Amino acid sequence: MDIAYPIRPEAAAAPESGIVTLMEYGRGREGLIPLWVGEGDLATPAFITEAATRSLAAGETFYTHQRGLPDLREAISAYMARHYGRGGPIERYTVTIGGMHAIQLAIRLVAGPGDAVIVPSPAWPNGPAAIGVVGAQAVEAPLCLSESGWQLDLARLAEAVTPHTRALLVNTPANPTGWTASLDDLRAMRDLARKHDLWIIADEIYGRFLHDASLGIDARAPSFHDIAEDDEKILYVQTLSKNWAMTGWRIGWIEAPAALAQTIENLVQYSTSGVPVFVQRAAIAALNQGEGFVAHQIERARRGRRIVHDALARIPGLEAPPPAGAFYAYVRAPGRDGEALARALVDEANVGLAPGGAFGAAGADCLRLCFARNPAHLETAMARLVPVLEKALAGPV
């Protein structure tokens, strides 16, 4: 730390994103195909943006409800009822500045200095980082990679529990691994949480992107909603980002027992003070009229998965089972340095992947590729990428 600027250790320790580091490395390369970030390449559809435009034209530019517009919270509840079989009262829902803010609020509710939160790993790095920012400890519980894909290791998860543990942060379907909890996995985690009086923070934002039909419930991934009791100690975080191509809008929600609604409203008040009304109008349009677009996105991700994994399967030495859910290939090159591979792919293939170590130490020999993209671009990317990876993996470890 710069002694001229003494700051809190929790703030100083917040890590730089390992994804962004590689993006900086590749910035400005002409023709580079960017598959490193967790977003598709479709702009938000017009029926959504136009809802925001109309709201702006109508002068909806003032402060609004800290919990979110009642109309949006009704739309969220109705969406959850349609897809998850239960919506519940709008007191369960608070609108947030994206899924990240929902995670920050969830963590702020349940963890602080001296506390630990367990995260199945590899994991999206922002969860563990946000746990660190409140002064708590993120404890990684490794997933395991088998020929059929990434799997929960329940024993490792249970071993990670200590008297300091306050919560499990569970992302299913998972970024980056595509691991998708079965109903049995969910029950086992729920039972573990009950046994130790832990919260579950459930990040199911990729729930609609399910590729392994054997797991599916109405074509979506299993959810804690399928097995939880009403008002169980679960905080669900959600976002409009992925389903409706709204990454840049920064809108999501947190779902919690209604008894916590006022506390969550207070935490919104003292962090972001609400979400713009015109952004909320766009979210209402997305939730109420967006099913056709979501279906298109899911179909496109399936096609991308096929293109990418058909190509990756040709590379000897690469462990690349197709993921059960989400929209990433997360592949392992045993004994290799994922970051060096990612740099080589920028330099030699002009394709941008995220280094697997950005998602935890367990992924240091991995790479992540987002396949929610234009199929033609994916074909080109794979044609360039495969020979470079083949060459790299043919050399000595």
Next chain:
Amino acid sequence: MDIAYPIRPEAAAAPESGIVTLMEYGRGREGLIPLWVGEGDLATPAFITEAATRSLAAGETFYTHQRGLPDLREAISAYMARHYGRGGPIERYTVTIGGMHAIQLAIRLVAGPGDAVIVPSPAWPNGPAAIGVVGAQAVEAPLCLSESGWQLDLARLAEAVTPHTRALLVNTPANPTGWTASLDDLRAMRDLARKHDLWIIADEIYGRFLHDASLGIDARAPSFHDIAEDDEKILYVQTLSKNWAMTGWRIGWIEAPAALAQTIENLVQYSTSGVPVFVQRAAIAALNQGEGFVAHQIERARRGRRIVHDALARIPGLEAPPPAGAFYAYVRAPGRDGEALARALVDEANVGLAPGGAFGAAGADCLRLCFARNPAHLETAMARLVPVLEKALAGPV
């Protein structure tokens, strides 16, 4: 706390806004004139909203720079150079989800459990509340009310410093009191901070709204920028909300020594993950083309101040010196219960004021009124409000 839902004490202790409580009391009253919230009644002007609309139409709906668009940070630096005489490199500026998020980041940088932050009081409650949310203690240092208005009590401020103190959170011109630090006040606070190695968190969001010309520097309020050295330990928080009628947009910035830029970027990444590009485009339009509108807003607030204080001066027993800056009347009815008065004003005058106690214990016998509003509505409000307050203050204490 609900034992079914054990949550962190810092989260559970986050207070409900005393302003919102009264708004709930008055919700749905037909014809009520709302002067309780800190925002004007003008919608964002079209040249600003149209910049957002164009951006949306152009498909700017993706993730963006965590620090904010370089174009916006250039516009901020140029604005600061024009109005405060120094802009500096864009590495000093990070775009945030409104001024509140900037305050949250500033507090997260400098305070945590075991730390204290001193706040001249009465104060906008969100600052002290955000200090509490990180587990630190907000220590109120009372301002004093004289016939010439609210004044800094430097001795009380100095007395409040302990070995736990990490920062002063200074809002000038102040919400709610209108207190506006002179250059001498600023130097004294800066010297106190230097002596004890404290940070200053400078909230100067009302700096353009100066009514006491004797204090003015180029028609704005004195700023720590006028007396600070380059890269002094000061974190400035700012917002587009007030000058450009953009309260509902949730965009502002934090200005900090460039050495902290990466840490601040990381804290943005793990709290909100950036600000929508289309909102940033609107902010660029505001900063670059908004001076005419700002001048109109300032003139309107001056007119509102005159209407309100001419009326308040007629009420015997009310201590109501016109404020030096900002756009609030914050008046004291010695010995009275500000919240009871505010409820009476809803019931009997159909006018909404904020109870003074919402801004700290020192304001329990006060009321706050926002006068950045339509002059005709203010005339009507005062005609209704004066007799009710006169009657209330004529009764026994």
